[in-house]
Amino acid sequence: MLKIINGGIETLVEDWPGRLGYLGKGMSASGSFDNVGLGLANVLVGNPSGEAGLEITGGFFEAEFTDDHVIAITGTDMQPTINGQPVPMYTSLKVSAGDKIKFLHIGTTGFRSYLAVAGGVDVPAYLGSKSTCIFGAYGGFDGRPLTPGDEVKFGAPSADLGSLEGRKLKPEAMPELVNQWVLRAIPGPNTCPDYATEEGMDLLFSRVSKIQHTSNRSAYRLEELPMSFFARTDGGVGGSHPSNIIDHAYAIRGALNICGNTPILLVADGPTLGGYMCALNVINADLWKVGQGAPGRDFMKFQLCTQEEAVQARKDQKKWLSEDSLA
Amino acid sequence: MSKDKYDVILDTMPETESRLEILFRQAGDGFIQVEYGREQRAMLQDSFRMLAVNDIILGKGLQGLIETVPGIRTNMLHFDPSVLAADKLIGAVKEAEDSMPTVDDVVLPSRLIHLPLAFEDSETKKAVAKYLKEVRPDAPNCADGYNLEYMAMCNGVTVDECKKMLLGTDWFNSGGGFWPGGAFLWPTDPRCAVVVPKYNPPRTWTPEGAAGIGGPCVFTYTTPTGGGYQLFGRTIPVFQFACKHPMFKDGPFLYRNADRVRFHEVSEKEVVEIYGHVHDKTDYVYEIEEGEIKAKEYIEWFNSDEVQQGAAQLKAKQAEGTKKAPRL
Numbered sequence: 001m002l003k004i005i006n007g008g009i010e011t012l013v014e015d016w017p018g019r020l021g022y023l024g025k026g027m028s029a030s031g032s033f034d035n036v037g038l039g040l041a042n043v044l045v046g047n048p049s050g051e052a053g054l055e056i057t058g059g060f061f062e063a064e065f066t067d068d069h070v071i072a073i074t075g076t077d078m079q080p081t082i083n084g085q086p087v088p089m090y091t092s093l094k095v096s097a098g099d100k101i102k103f104l105h106i107g108t109t110g111f112r113s114y115l116a117v118a119g120g121v122d123v124p125a126y127l128g129s130k131s132t133c134i135f136g137a138y139g140g141f142d143g144r145p146l147t148p149g150d151e152v153k154f155g156a157p158s159a160d161l162g163s164l165e166g167r168k169l170k171p172e173a174m175p176e177l178v179n180q181w182v183l184r185a186i187p188g189p190n191t192c193p194d195y196a197t198e199e200g201m202d203l204l205f206s207r208v209s210k211i212q213h214t215s216n217r218s219a220y221r222l223e224e225l226p227m228s229f230f231a232r233t234d235g236g237v238g239g240s241h242p243s244n245i246i247d248h249a250y251a252i253r254g255a256l257n258i259c260g261n262t263p264i265l266l267v268a269d270g271p272t273l274g275g276y277m278c279a280l281n282v283i284n285a286d287l288w289k290v291g292q293g294a295p296g297r298d299f300m301k302f303q304l305c306t307q308e309e310a311v312q313a314r315k316d317q318k319k320w321l322s323e324d325s326l327a
Numbered sequence: 328m329s330k331d332k333y334d335v336i337l338d339t340m341p342e343t344e345s346r347l348e349i350l351f352r353q354a355g356d357g358f359i360q361v362e363y364g365r366e367q368r369a370m371l372q373d374s375f376r377m378l379a380v381n382d383i384i385l386g387k388g389l390q391g392l393i394e395t396v397p398g399i400r401t402n403m404l405h406f407d408p409s410v411l412a413a414d415k416l417i418g419a420v421k422e423a424e425d426s427m428p429t430v431d432d433v434v435l436p437s438r439l440i441h442l443p444l445a446f447e448d449s450e451t452k453k454a455v456a457k458y459l460k461e462v463r464p465d466a467p468n469c470a471d472g473y474n475l476e477y478m479a480m481c482n483g484v485t486v487d488e489c490k491k492m493l494l495g496t497d498w499f500n501s502g503g504g505f506w507p508g509g510a511f512l513w514p515t516d517p518r519c520a521v522v523v524p525k526y527n528p529p530r531t532w533t534p535e536g537a538a539g540i541g542g543p544c545v546f547t548y549t550t551p552t553g554g555g556y557q558l559f560g561r562t563i564p565v566f567q568f569a570c571k572h573p574m575f576k577d578g579p580f581l582y583r584n585a586d587r588v589r590f591h592e593v594s595e596k597e598v599v600e601i602y603g604h605v606h607d608k609t610d611y612v613y614e615i616e617e618g619e620i621k622a623k624e625y626i627e628w629f630n631s632d633e634v635q636q637g638a639a640q641l642k643a644k645q646a647e648g649t650k651k652a653p654r655l
Contacts, residue, residue: 020394027507188352188360236366237542246399251357274504281356284356310355311408
């Protein structure tokens, strides 16, 4: 068990691929924002790569283990320590009853750390997933971020702790965290010639945009687009702005909504249906990068990609998040 | 990259006598949007057909198809492309479409859910007051502390006439989404099709059960949340996280696709009491009639002179109203 001393800025229980099958009921998938971080942490401790772990956003999380466990920390380096001693990232290690783990804050790259424990987090699955939807306040640990005094339980490890300890990644399996994220994306469903101009789409696929500080787990906002982006003067029955259309389902995670002139990437906890056009979708295999993009600091650029490349990238990622990545 | 690098239409099906052209649009590597027609329109017959075809698609039990999310004129197919190839999925949809040559035979199971509604209740009024205080003090849609005056003005009718229209039609659920338990409800009777703009900017809070309208579409708020629809009253719970009440024993959602909702006016006291009987005592009995929609009958009725004349009269009033109502 883990007794929470400080929940930090925002620490959530998340699994992967999250709560699938409820978009038509208004429930987004949620799930780990960086599924590569969570997936690798799970592999390191011998869990299936989609098992629930703790997603630590921003830092300052602090807790005490009440039993012996094997853990792994991945994602951005928040200078984690146990009993004040620095511990390595991307390596499975044993902790003992009474050990106190502490995270500082994010460094120059990345935004989220993942803490996986052999056996996974033991919270009840709600509608098929252990993930927290923070905006809907359901799933995970009572539908909310962890706060001081919370006691998080863990499941049974897949093997004895001794055999799970000391696992490391191959150097080539380490995810690269940067400040300018290149996201492969497929145009659609609303593009040129009917919704956006070709010049507008060229701009969308060539410019580098800062992630706005108002971004969160449901929406990552980017810099405004000029009116020349739109191929229409208004949205007809859908509304007065050319970004408006008759309400349709959003292909989340990863759809880029154009809300008025603001492009908004709909992510983990985003709305599932609404009346704005969608110009592109970030491919499934690159969603993890969005979760490591720090609002107000990092930049994003979209790179045109085909369905075939995207499907191949999914397969490559599955292999990446497996024991094949262990040294 | 070629000149058509932003082409997103993967495939099409031609228009037939009973159906618009169908466009299959790419929406990332795990989604395809099926769109009915190229024109933005909100016509229930598109939805009737799509929901019927949707059932056929789901009935195929395609491995790798995760879910479908119907809107009023589009269906979003969510799939795992490493299991199910996009062209196979499109092929299955085409097959389902071809198996239904006419919309005339479409009969949808459609329950009629009767929901008590209190106009201008104090809880929803709080949301309007909070908006005026914290978001937009000069909001013209909130004059006199509520949105009904503005709604009436936009439609060129009196507040009383506006209420009668809201109560006078069944509201058809084309499919759920947006927020947990949310349903998108469209008027079945075009003579009652109130149309209003959405809040600008949106609210930060709306009480559970608030009933609002944006464009031509009604939404009943399932939990306290922000929102942009014009508010006209409060109804009873349509969603319950805890799944305590027998109505929610199989899941937290009340609405199903193709359900119809009919509001009837009650006092605020009555609505508030029902909350206790749903959430705490769990003994409230929802008034729900089993039923169906026969597409052919509906379309004939919709196209009848009487209905079309009434719809045209309302449109004329709305054109006048839109000129007078302040823009948001």
